[in-house]
Amino acid sequence: MSTFLLLIFEFFKTGLFAIGGGLATIPFLQDMAVKYNWFTTEMLTTMIAISESTPGPMGINMATYVGYHMFGLPGAIATSLALVAPSIIVICIIANMLTKFKQNQTVQDVFYGLRPAVVSLILVACIDIFLITLFNQKFDSIFNLFNMKSVFLLGALIVVNQFKKLHPILIIVTCALTGILFAF
């Protein structure tokens, strides 16, 4: 099999079996690094760092990076499409079934239990980023516990938002500029 097809096949497989978002794709990529000589484990670390520091879903970023590294832009397009193809197929089938069974009592009971759990899971997923952002990673005294720049910026956002609801994009851009300006 040509490497190009093999690459598509591997990413389709990743899309089909990686359950639970971008981080779940990492073991599959590690597997690829060992199995084929497409990239080294060291490169994988760089890829993860770049995927985390650029916009977009992490899984897609990683797939694009590997594809681009191997075959340029056609490779990037092929790997990311291969990664999302299983999602599109599976979700369209589920979405179709969901329309039929939406009024079903059991389906409604299932979602009644699910919704509070999902809120909880979202909170859990955010705790790490809260901790990394608001607390200093290496503190030597109690006065150094908080990352003061971040705490001030967060406070400022909360105060400003009391008066005017800002668009999320505006908030992200402002914070990025503040970060550069005040060397966060």
Add this chain to the structure above:
Amino acid sequence: MRCIPSFLGEGMKIYIDLFVSWFKMGLFTFGGGYAMLPMIQKEVIEKHKWATEEEVMDYYAIGQCTPGIIAVNTATFIGYYQKGVLGGIVATLGVITPSLIIISLIATALSNFAQITIVQNALAGIRVAVCYLMITSIIKLWKSSIKDTTGIIIFCGAFILSYFLDFSVVITILLSAFIGVVIRNIRRRKI
């Protein structure tokens, strides 16, 4: 996008809306699928009214237990309910296009991208934005998803399972679904 060329016709408008909206969401999401939630609330729920908050929660739950990336799964859901399979594909292409462009550019020139000081500073700033946006999103979700004591109990139970006991997300979701079914059935029998 309000200025759509007339030769494309009204039928195309929804596809363009789907693509542009999801492109924006892909472009301004830093981190995992959860970080996309504030943008989804703004674009999908408030602006285009493609889904309600409860529906988005349901899609997230399903997206967690099915293969693939949560952001893509949610995009497919929203697109599918607007315009069938083609709608799902268009929304998904929208959400992955910014990644394709940005990563291809970076892979060509800047393999040390993540180590550049300005990038690190900007990201530290963006992390504060993400914290703030996530806090407001979670408050909104709490109001729309947790309506009774059972909800609070399931919320706390799921928190303990996944944060302290390290249960997998899929198991936590399946358990809470099971509890939902059991509790509602007990309650119906009492009445």
